[in-house]
Amino acid sequence: MSEPASSPSLASPQPLAEPGSVGIVQPRTFTFAEGPHALVLESGRTLGPVTLVYETYGELNATRSNAVMVFHATSGSHHAAGRHHADDQRPGWWDAMIGPGKAFDTDRYFVVCSNFIGGCHGSTGPGSIDPTSGRPYGLNFPVITIGDMVLAQRALLDHLQVPSLLCAAGGSMGGMQALEWAIRFPDLVHSCIVLASTATISAQGIAFHAIGRNAITSDPGWQEGDYYGHEGPRQGLAIARMVGHLTYLSDQSLGSRFGRRLQDRENFEYDFSHEFAVESYLDYKGTQFAETFDANSYLYITKAMDYYDLTTHPEGLVGALARTRAKFLLASFTSDWLYPSEQGKQIVSALMQLDRDVSYVEIDSPHGHDSFLIETERQTQIVRSFLANVR
Amino acid sequence: MSEPASSPSLASPQPLAEPGSVGIVQPRTFTFAEGPHALVLESGRTLGPVTLVYETYGELNATRSNAVMVFHATSGSHHAAGRHHADDQRPGWWDAMIGPGKAFDTDRYFVVCSNFIGGCHGSTGPGSIDPTSGRPYGLNFPVITIGDMVLAQRALLDHLQVPSLLCAAGGSMGGMQALEWAIRFPDLVHSCIVLASTATISAQGIAFHAIGRNAITSDPGWQEGDYYGHEGPRQGLAIARMVGHLTYLSDQSLGSRFGRRLQDRENFEYDFSHEFAVESYLDYKGTQFAETFDANSYLYITKAMDYYDLTTHPEGLVGALARTRAKFLLASFTSDWLYPSEQGKQIVSALMQLDRDVSYVEIDSPHGHDSFLIETERQTQIVRSFLANVR
Numbered sequence A, B: 001m002s003e004p005a006s007s008p009s010l011a012s013p014q015p016l017a018e019p020g021s022v023g024i025v026q027p028r029t030f031t032f033a034e035g036p037h038a039l040v041l042e043s044g045r046t047l048g049p050v051t052l053v054y055e056t057y058g059e060l061n062a063t064r065s066n067a068v069m070v071f072h073a074t075s076g077s078h079h080a081a082g083r084h085h086a087d088d089q090r091p092g093w094w095d096a097m098i099g100p101g102k103a104f105d106t107d108r109y110f111v112v113c114s115n116f117i118g119g120c121h122g123s124t125g126p127g128s129i130d131p132t133s134g135r136p137y138g139l140n141f142p143v144i145t146i147g148d149m150v151l152a153q154r155a156l157l158d159h160l161q162v163p164s165l166l167c168a169a170g171g172s173m174g175g176m177q178a179l180e181w182a183i184r185f186p187d188l189v190h191s192c193i194v195l196a197s198t199a200t201i202s203a204q205g206i207a208f209h210a211i212g213r214n215a216i217t218s219d220p221g222w223q224e225g226d227y228y229g230h231e232g233p234r235q236g237l238a239i240a241r242m243v244g245h246l247t248y249l250s251d252q253s254l255g256s257r258f259g260r261r262l263q264d265r266e267n268f269e270y271d272f273s274h275e276f277a278v279e280s281y282l283d284y285k286g287t288q289f290a291e292t293f294d295a296n297s298y299l300y301i302t303k304a305m306d307y308y309d310l311t312t313h314p315e316g317l318v319g320a321l322a323r324t325r326a327k328f329l330l331a332s333f334t335s336d337w338l339y340p341s342e343q344g345k346q347i348v349s350a351l352m353q354l355d356r357d358v359s360y361v362e363i364d365s366p367h368g369h370d371s372f373l374i375e376t377e378r379q380t381q382i383v384r385s386f387l388a389n390v391r
Helices: A146-159 A173-184 A203-217 A220-225 A234-248 A251-257 A277-292 A295-307 A316-321 A341-353 A368-374 A376-388 B146-159 B173-184 B203-217 B220-225 B234-248 B251-257 B277-292 B295-307 B316-321 B341-353 B368-374 B376-388
Strands: A028-032 A050-057 A067-071 A110-114 A167-171 A191-195 A327-333 A358-363 B028-032 B050-057 B067-071 B110-114 B167-171 B191-195 B327-333 B358-363
Touching (some): A146 A295, A167 A173, A173 A295, A203 A295, A203 B234, A220 A234, A220 A295, A316 A341, A341 A358, A358 A376, B050 B146, B146 B295, B220 B234, B234 B368, B327 B376
Antiparallel strands (some): A050 A110, B028 B050, B050 B110
16 A cells, blocks of 8 residues: 555634534545555456545544544445535535534544545546546446445545544445444454444345446446546436435335325326426436436446345354454334345344344334434434443 | 127137136227217327227126126236137236136136226227327327226227126236226126225335336437337336336345346356346346337326325225225235235225225235235135125
């Protein structure tokens, strides 16, 4: 691994007149794995140089023992908390959980969140320039795994001169990264929070991802992934996102939010416009996502999730988790049908067989898989007391 | 309604050397609603002439009192039982339920199944020639409802000179048609079998349909529905079908059938081929469907389902069902997450409030929504004893 390209600036963000907010934050970048130090991936291929874009909240204490690394899921980014400027309409994706006095209390913890490799928010991904061609990687970008993402995040931790993590935490795909940290770097991870996640994606989960990938690659705008500078497979990506989004919600939450309500009309108009409010909502969600997300990243990210499987260890999930030394907190949500409670309980059961210190809570929520982004109040109580008892 | 265009031939099919089979069957057609007799649809628009393609199995008895009308769902057709020729590899979609000695025992009952209007297997639909233009309707085909389908089927019954139905029976969207028959023509329907169905589609159900419609209409081959004579939106229809198909299965059935098994390889190859068996299966299912189904029909059929809602009656579902006089059998399946048991029980509860003669069974099955096509052995016991006690 190469030397840090630049010294990290750990200055705390500027305050905002918003109680509990970390204020205005600035993303930073870190570039490494250059030349002969390229990252060796699980596939055997190499990737370098690698840039990670990241944000930090709170301050590292004198003993460098209060770092929490938070991992985002498919549609998140390094921007987990605060705002980018005073007029920023949307705070970071986990702003309700990260800030002074919040679950990840920035008065006590130094919180780090980076965009994973393969992403499209500033870290090296398929839309980045391939140094061998001088053009965007496209499909020449190597297929990456959750393990590869974690390897890159480890380099960031070294760069920040943080010797260990008080906690590795994430929901959904972020939970997979947290788990992977606890397995790969057992001496570095003191605690691990895994929300709405799983040790392995089911056939149904793979199938939903496969539909999304098919929608993208069958869009004529995809051009075998070589669409940069052009519009790209916007329609296909929008369809992929609609499918994904639907798996994040529950029948119940859609029912109470939209039900069979019509959009801007009193009666059926017997046409193929988006007559139902839920149709209009989904279309909006898909189109909006397609404007800001890179379709190739969607392919790589879903693929990384599909590959994730802790049960292939010769001694199964117990074998895979045997190396961990962290204290664990797992939570699942009653209406999450993408990664149902049984999948969370499977991890808990394996950890209990290993006599690990593990807390588990099944939260009764109607919000489906997205509950980990919504049930922040209940999560706050649980995370706060869990973190207070780490070490 | 116009006079029957041709006299129905009720000759029994030729026998096949296949026990329990109705043998080799010939589809027939019936054309009506010509000129001033055009069908008046729920939308207020008219449709005519209307052709229905249908098959019959068994023989009408002397008192014309043994007719059973069976209704197909999205991907079925009028071809419910038997084979079209001696080398036909695939029998009708409910062959396991219809035949001598089977649930719908053709030694006792005269079974009729027609392709609904809006379909693409021979009945009038968006791919039919619009008499006003001499070209395929495309999007000029009127939006139709479940009620409109039933209205056309009623004309077929008259044409067959059958005064009433011993039973109206169907699963999924076929169950909606059966319910609609019992509501619209209470004096004609002596019993009604509704399997894996619902009185109203939930927001989630509409959303899955909307994704399918979006996939079709965003395929450049769709051409605003005016693609006949060209390839049409094959990719979009394949995506729509993949989404639909996934909602018909369960996580459990996909898990036991495919799990995380790889397709034609031992290890990950780190590429974007269909590495997992479940991906390959879905792709096959989608592509195969797109070769034989008309994309516009998919739009119209899913729309008809989305519109279906018996709960909008001023007195709710009870009000909507108050007109019925039939004896009812309802079944739902434990792993059906598209039309979960609660939705079947909602109908049962309303019928019980009306003091109707109603039987209900929740069948424990891992096969999801498609259970009504798969759990034929258990359904046979239930349907047989139910029918034996009608009248």
